[in-house]
Amino acid sequence: MNVLNITDQLALVDEMPLDPQSLALHAQEAAAAFIAAGTAANTVRSYRSALAYWSAWLQLRYGLALGDGALPAPVAVQFVLDHLARPLADGGWVHLLPPGIDALLIAARVKSKLGPLAFNTVSHRLAVLGKWHRINEWDSPTEAPALKTLLREARKAQARQGVNVRKKTAIVLEPLQALLATCDDGVRGIRDRALLLLAWSGGGRRRSEVVGLQVSDVRRLDADTWLYALGATKTDTGGVRREKPLRGPAAQALAAWLAAAPADSGPLFRRLYKGNTVGRSGLSADQVARIVQRRAKLAGLEGDWAAHSLRSGFVTEAGRQGVPLGEVMAMTEHRSVSTVMGYFQAGSLLGSRASQLLPIVPERDGGNS
Numbered sequence: 001m002n003v004l005n006i007t008d009q010l011a012l013v014d015e016m017p018l019d020p021q022s023l024a025l026h027a028q029e030a031a032a033a034f035i036a037a038g039t040a041a042n043t044v045r046s047y048r049s050a051l052a053y054w055s056a057w058l059q060l061r062y063g064l065a066l067g068d069g070a071l072p073a074p075v076a077v078q079f080v081l082d083h084l085a086r087p088l089a090d091g092g093w094v095h096l097l098p099p100g101i102d103a104l105l106i107a108a109r110v111k112s113k114l115g116p117l118a119f120n121t122v123s124h125r126l127a128v129l130g131k132w133h134r135i136n137e138w139d140s141p142t143e144a145p146a147l148k149t150l151l152r153e154a155r156k157a158q159a160r161q162g163v164n165v166r167k168k169t170a171i172v173l174e175p176l177q178a179l180l181a182t183c184d185d186g187v188r189g190i191r192d193r194a195l196l197l198l199a200w201s202g203g204g205r206r207r208s209e210v211v212g213l214q215v216s217d218v219r220r221l222d223a224d225t226w227l228y229a230l231g232a233t234k235t236d237t238g239g240v241r242r243e244k245p246l247r248g249p250a251a252q253a254l255a256a257w258l259a260a261a262p263a264d265s266g267p268l269f270r271r272l273y274k275g276n277t278v279g280r281s282g283l284s285a286d287q288v289a290r291i292v293q294r295r296a297k298l299a300g301l302e303g304d305w306a307a308h309s310l311r312s313g314f315v316t317e318a319g320r321q322g323v324p325l326g327e328v329m330a331m332t333e334h335r336s337v338s339t340v341m342g343y344f345q346a347g348s349l350l351g352s353r354a355s356q357l358l359p360i361v362p363e364r365d366g367g368n369s
Helices: 006-012 025-037 041-062 073-083 099-107 119-135 145-160 173-181 187-201 207-212 249-260 285-298 308-320 325-332 337-351
Strands: 218-222 225-230 242-247 270-273 277-282
Touching: 041 073, 041 099, 041 119, 073 119, 073 145, 119 145, 173 187, 173 285, 173 308, 187 207, 187 242, 187 249, 187 270, 187 285, 187 308, 207 285, 218 249, 225 249, 242 249, 308 325, 308 337, 325 337
Parallel strands: none
Antiparallel strands: 218 225, 225 242, 270 277
């Protein structure tokens, strides 16, 4: 039997050799599918929102369509100047986005209100643009030195004018106790108590991690300890199951929830319907944020509360109580020390001896001078 050479075999299956310098179209689509499948749902939504805004702004500002090709650096610079307010000598603020375009962006429902955007929002949209370019194998305008310098100076200018980067209020021990005090012994209160304590005591879990937990992910170790397992998360995408402990009140709260709403499978934290009937569908990430906000309102707490308040609060409280940073990161699964240090230092400095240094004040002479 004759053996066909490689070229003849390719001809038989009607396949042409690929260009080694670029991905074929179907391979690009497959790569994009892998990226989408490996990205958290909340992140995908934020990317779509950012790209929708870029598409509308480019069309209105330049008459360009997103995706026609790589954007030049001046376009990214203009985006910053259009959306970040800069201080004026008379104390006012100005940004370069024409009012007519601003109104049209609102009409297109990609912008919620007139005026400049927050620094974090601008930074996020630039990051999404950079990722969009990398996926398409284009040079990204977000890597331009001029843009990086502009962002750095813009942030300093805003800080000098008292415009700080907005952060959610951290739920440290005292506000956590206030939130828990609003949770009664009804089904909703039992669920919310278990959710708050798992998310906080269990290592400052992200809301996506909380709603992703299944009944099969938790198991009782002893009378006062439960373990719950994490799979793929934002910072650990390998999917290897890692067990984290729940002890004391958190373990007791979880046991009470599973007793109140027994289930052999499905989401660990489920929705409630009229009459406090426990449904089969799990909570959404947005509902976790609303639970935190509702409990904060019931407790009469002032602050900017969100689901992330549980994560930042856990780290801050660990710093207050002198827990070693390595042990904290083992629970939270932060990969960046710089990311976690801001919260950790805020807590640890409260108990630091350096913050308790007092000047030696000489006694005043009681006599007449």
